[in-house]
Amino acid sequence: MCRSKTLYRCFVCLDLLARRFEQHLDVAEGAGIACRNAVEEQGKVAEKTERLARVVATAQYVWDSVDDAREFLNAPHPMLEGRTPLDVAFTKLGARRVEELLWKLFYGLPA
Template structure:
């Protein structure tokens, strides 16, 4: 299975400077990503203002998010990275931000009629979505 580069994942989160390796990205996630990283990922994924708000506060409760000053904790940072990774993979496969956004928000029969975005809220679910995406990319029957 192919993976998208750590720089592409970080670009979805608007991180600067872009990491050169997964080890570097992992260090930044473990150290806590800026709140803006989650906001940037949500901006890419959600289609409307209401969807953005719901997704953001689904990942981190509103009160908790508002209490955070600058950095997310490591668990919240992992969630932000997961969302960015799934979006970066989807955008790579569809070669279009709009098509990626639509794919993530549309129920899929191979995901039991759930949206890829809903399924990817857990790490194992994100892996399922990524596996589906690579099968689509390479034309492998599901």
């Protein structure tokens, strides 16, 4: 599959996730459930989902294969202290580290 099509599909998925999140907020506010903690929690979940989707999309783009990207994301990596890229990507800093590693691999830079 063409890399641009893979990236486009990932952005479409991210857009759909954002719209669903907005719909949940509208329903919660319409029902009078505008609890600040619930909204903050949904924001954290949406942020984590977006971050993981971005890492997965980058991996698929770099490896140009869903299977190879999945293998990379689930295998321990020495540049990540033996942790899997997917585990590391759950934090903001970790996602940046994984993306940096992926782009170094893509451009053939020393990791």
